[in-house]
Amino acid sequence: QVQLVESGGGLVQAGGSLSLSCAASGGTIATTNMGWFRQAPGKEREFVAAIRWTGGSTNYADSVKGRFTISRDNAKNTVYLQMNNLQPEDTAVYYCAGDSRRWLNRADDYYYWGQGTQVTVSS
Numbered sequence: 001q002v003q004l005v006e007s008g009g010g011l012v013q014a015g016g017s018l019s020l021s022c023a024a025s026g027g028t029i030a031t032t033n034m035g036w037f038r039q040a041p042g043k044e045r046e047f048v049a050a051i052r053w054t055g056g057s058t059n060y061a062d063s064v065k066g067r068f069t070i071s072r073d074n075a076k077n078t079v080y081l082q083m084n085n086l087q088p089e090d091t092a093v094y095y096c097a098g099d100s101r102r103w104l105n106r107a108d109d110y111y112y113w114g115q116g117t118q119v120t121v122s123s
Contacts, residue, residue, distance in 0.1 A: 003026045003114075020080065020083065022079040034070075035047070048060070059105065067085045
């Protein structure tokens with residue numbers, strides 16, 4: 001089973017940027033669809049972004065479109081999430097997820113998950 005470990009979270013002021021990394025081990029993610037989700041206290045888990053292995057096509061939640069960018073480096077077995085112009089409503093635990101088979105915006109379509117990294121945006 002593939003293990004995912006997120007890193008790069010932290011505290012940032014509104015308008016700032018953070019870059020998250022998701023390092024995979026125990027198997028390759030080169031041929032798997034990957035995604036980022038987030039969950040704030042008292043809220044449901046929310047889709048953020050996803051990237052396919054076939055051609056690297058991406059899709060984003062409307063709330064982050066134009067601000068966040070998902071990418072991957074298969075040689076490093078790593079997925080990234082560049083987050084710009086962060087706002088307080090972006091505060092959440094961010095999770096990396098792997099091996100979606102069909103519906104990349106649905107958490108229940110992913111087979112393995114990281115433990116999450118906290119992102120806090122102050123106003």
